[in-house]
Amino acid sequence: MSKTTIYDIASELNITPSTVSRALSNHPRISARTKKAVREVATRLNYRQNSIAAALRSGKTNMLGIVVPTTDRSFFSSVIRSIEQVATASEYNVMITQSNDQEKMERSNIEALLRAQVDGVIASISRETSDYSHFRKLTDNGIPLVLFDRVADLNHTSIVRIDDYRGAYEATAHLIAQGCSRIAHFAGQQKLDIYQQRFRGYKDALQDHRIAFDEALLHYSNVKIEDGRAGMNTLLRLKSPPDAVFAASDYAAIGAMQVLKEKGKRIPEDVALIGFMNETFTSFVDPGLTTVDQLSKKMGEIAASTFLEQVECPDEFVSKKIILSPKLIVRGSSLKADSSSMESNS
Amino acid sequence: MSKTTIYDIASELNITPSTVSRALSNHPRISARTKKAVREVATRLNYRQNSIAAALRSGKTNMLGIVVPTTDRSFFSSVIRSIEQVATASEYNVMITQSNDQEKMERSNIEALLRAQVDGVIASISRETSDYSHFRKLTDNGIPLVLFDRVADLNHTSIVRIDDYRGAYEATAHLIAQGCSRIAHFAGQQKLDIYQQRFRGYKDALQDHRIAFDEALLHYSNVKIEDGRAGMNTLLRLKSPPDAVFAASDYAAIGAMQVLKEKGKRIPEDVALIGFMNETFTSFVDPGLTTVDQLSKKMGEIAASTFLEQVECPDEFVSKKIILSPKLIVRGSSLKADSSSMESNS
DNA sequence: ATTTGATGCGCAATCGATTGCATTATTGTG
DNA sequence: CACAATAATGCAATCGATTGCGCATCAAAT
Incomplete structure (x- = not known):
């Protein structure tokens, strides 16, 4: 039982693959009747779009790459989580990579994302990195780049960080x-x-x-x-x-x-x-x-939506620089006057 | 400056794209001389393989999907790190997703990996999951599945966990x-x-x-x-x-x-x-x-190499069940006779 | 000199969906 | 009823690499 394609659906309904493709992507020029029929056959045959073929033709993979130093800090994993939320809501899948704070790995991660042809990259720069040419490779290829927290001032790049x-x-x-x-x-x-x-x-x-x-x-x-x-x-x-x-x-x-x-x-x-x-x-x-909270959730949301804005209109690029105000979380280690217990979590 | 393809290299050298393709993948039937020439032109033109086209044709994406409850536990992120190491050594890229311990997200993660057509999946099951049909979808489609730590007894699946x-x-x-x-x-x-x-x-x-x-x-x-x-x-x-x-x-x-x-x-x-x-x-x-250490590093290595073995020979499947012996790490919280300080990290 | 085998390379189909343009069906209008 | 306008669909090229098969070349063997 090989995968069902739009050809299978087409022959089932005696229409052409083009119509099926358009019906599935909700093209306005396809009648409601045909769309319905196509969708029904599609579910019946358990059709699943071959995103690779789509990507090859359209040039869009609907994948968003992420590069972070490590995922096991709650800050980064929380940022990632919120990026994922925003991205998946817009039909983007997320590809996470870790640099382990090594420039070399960061480089190879970017290479991998480039090979995978992600539609954009959101990154937090490794501690070790001093040469940013790999990031430039992205922007040179017209791939939107958003940096967060550990940022650098690169051309054609947006930034979100805290103050x-x-x-x-x-x-x-x-x-x-x-x-x-x-x-x-x-x-x-x-x-x-x-x-x-x-x-x-x-x-x-x-x-x-x-x-x-x-x-x-x-x-x-x-x-x-x-x-x-x-x-x-x-x-x-x-x-x-x-x-x-x-x-x-x-x-x-x-x-x-x-x-x-x-x-x-x-x-x-x-x-x-x-x-x-x-x-x-x-x-x-x-x-x-x-400690000082870095608003990971908001940071992720902003980074993701900035990316989305940039893929929407690739022609008119606007470099955003967003700076959030961090929040002091007061706990016992600094609170001498123990009269007021002002612990506050977000 | 659009991307250079094997066609560009081919016309540069007056040979065919097929030869270029074979030369680049080190096909034995291509002479060393041609290979050298191709490689030189390739680097000169800054050629980068379009892995999407390759994937479409060959049916292999060289991507490995990972599903974990969360990445911000050092156990999981450590497993991921070691999977990455083994995988990238074999030219595989890794796509990480988090389920946040929710069955629903786990499901949609698997869907995403399926859409991305990963060549295999390594997963640790969400706390919430009671229905495993999404995992079956993988194995039904012939995609190798390796479970670690939080495992379940599914058909056509390998397992690595601690005792x-x-x-x-x-x-x-x-x-x-x-x-x-x-x-x-x-x-x-x-x-x-x-x-x-x-x-x-x-x-x-x-x-x-x-x-x-x-x-x-x-x-x-x-x-x-x-x-x-x-x-x-x-x-x-x-x-x-x-x-x-x-x-x-x-x-x-x-x-x-x-x-x-x-x-x-x-x-x-x-x-x-x-x-x-x-x-x-x-x-x-x-x-x-x-505490009890779960040998995250070894677990990741084994999971990854098990996956590799299974993609190498998709015909003859052998379900592996590997059980590692955990290691007790003794620290102050349990050591009453404080004579011997036997802290031991790996 | 002919056969055999290995070697090196080209031809053309193929993977599955997308999309500009052409064509046909349908509806409305005078 | 004819004809324009619009809606709905079909045609065929295309994305870029892979790969089975076939043809040519050349060296070694008979």
């Missing part, structure tokens, strides 16, 4: 409001724009509150758990250690939390802690980790 | 060895085989060590955090509460851990705790959560 500066500023200001004055910062690699912004937000918040910036309280790293541990250990050895740490990533913050607990420090009384990303686990460590 | 029974048995035995005697169990939905097995393993371990099974210490749920919290709260209200909990999922275990901390209980002295899955966060909560 990292503001997120960092608010986090730092919150710590200050809690009475902290020696606030350390675990900064990410400054070649990534998001980490630069977070650093700036931190610095400006200090300045605006007349707190001197202290170089000794600053630690650059990959902001993974180990880095947070190392950073915290270093900080605790200072003659005047910090009374708060704002980490550019939840992972670094968790590393710091581990060390603090091991050393018998109280959180937030001795050292308050804030992360960034709102990873799932931040809500169930003890104490809950205050 | 959940043994994992549970060892976890329980470990608790007993640590001196626990009132061991509670948070069981998952018994319609899922893995949770049945884990329950059996728990029960048998008790029996083998002459500990009476106490119905009051058993809690069925979806083994999410809330369930763990609820279960632990109930247990603590018993007149003789448990001195250990073995949860069928890390999430339920974390919920229990939260409640224990809130009530001022010491872990593991008052209540020891073991989870299942070896989620990333289990290693950085405090104390570290003892």
